[in-house]
Amino acid sequence: MTPDAHLDRTLTALADPTRRAILQRLSLGETRVTELARPFDMSLNAVSKHIRVLETARLVRRRKAGREHLLTLTPQPMTEALAWMDAQRALWTSRLDVLDGLLRAQDDAAEGDAP
Amino acid sequence: MTPDAHLDRTLTALADPTRRAILQRLSLGETRVTELARPFDMSLNAVSKHIRVLETARLVRRRKAGREHLLTLTPQPMTEALAWMDAQRALWTSRLDVLDGLLRAQDDAAEGDAP
DNA sequence: ATATTGATCAACCAAGAGGTTGATCAATGA
DNA sequence: TCATTGATCAACCTCTTGGTTGATCAATAT
Numbered sequence A, B: 001m002t003p004d005a006h007l008d009r010t011l012t013a014l015a016d017p018t019r020r021a022i023l024q025r026l027s028l029g030e031t032r033v034t035e036l037a038r039p040f041d042m043s044l045n046a047v048s049k050h051i052r053v054l055e056t057a058r059l060v061r062r063r064k065a066g067r068e069h070l071l072t073l074t075p076q077p078m079t080e081a082l083a084w085m086d087a088q089r090a091l092w093t094s095r096l097d098v099l100d101g102l103l104r105a106q107d108d109a110a111e112g113d114a115p
Numbered sequence C: 001a002t003a004t005t006g007a008t009c010a011a012c013c014a015a016g017a018g019g020t021t022g023a024t025c026a027a028t029g030a
Numbered sequence D: 001t002c003a004t005t006g007a008t009c010a011a012c013c014t015c016t017t018g019g020t021t022g023a024t025c026a027a028t029a030t
Helices: A003-014 A017-026 A033-037 A044-056 A076-113 B003-014 B017-026 B033-037 B044-056 B076-113
Strands: A060-065 A068-073 B060-065 B068-073
Touching: A003 A017, A003 A044, A003 A076, A003 B003, A003 B017, A017 A033, A017 A044, A017 A068, A017 B003, A017 B076, A033 A044, A033 A068, A044 A060, A076 B017, A076 B076, B003 B017, B003 B044, B003 B076, B017 B033, B017 B044, B017 B068, B033 B044, B033 B068, B044 B060
Parallel strands: none
Antiparallel strands: A060 A068, B060 B068
């Protein structure tokens, strides 16, 4: 799989408040589906779908124990996304710093012309 | 606007390869719409729409110069998203470390029982 | 003056996302 | 044994998304 598609899935999964809330809840520890669904004003089915999205993004792992499905976080894709974003930000800000430098230089030069 | 909605827009905007490519191109400097659209195998209109998505996410700023529209990066929302992700990752990994510690302790205890 | 270029707007379309309800199935409890 | 619980599957609905084409409009070039 292309790393781009990977990043797509991760960011898409994260770009939903319900799913982010689920992840946040999971950071407190392994939780079963019904328990995860409880705080939300939507059907169990809807939450189940959200979980599947998180699962295909590999942000979450499922373990079956009897009839219960226990979910746990697997933060690796998150780390990858973070790496990508951080690299981008670095590029951008360095570029902006250069521009900033140029503008300052211009300002300095202009100072003698029209005070 | 709730910061959650803010984060939504940012992550949604980033969760598309075309839009990420546009941002990457913009990291090389201010660019006009037609130029941004050139590498892509889609209509100018389609790219124009992608740009609007980036714009409403405040990841990009538009400046009109004659008939041309010049786009520049505004990385602040990116930084915010990064902050959120980093905070989450910190929570998660710290929790996982605790689990890891427990597992190690269990292993150590088991070592005397069944070698 | 007129043609061309840069870009958006408007209408449309197919596919996907997020939600619903109802059925099903396996595991547990009475 | 039989009812209940935990969860998914299947079908359906509505709204959004990503794309198209054609029209429009302002700015530039010939």
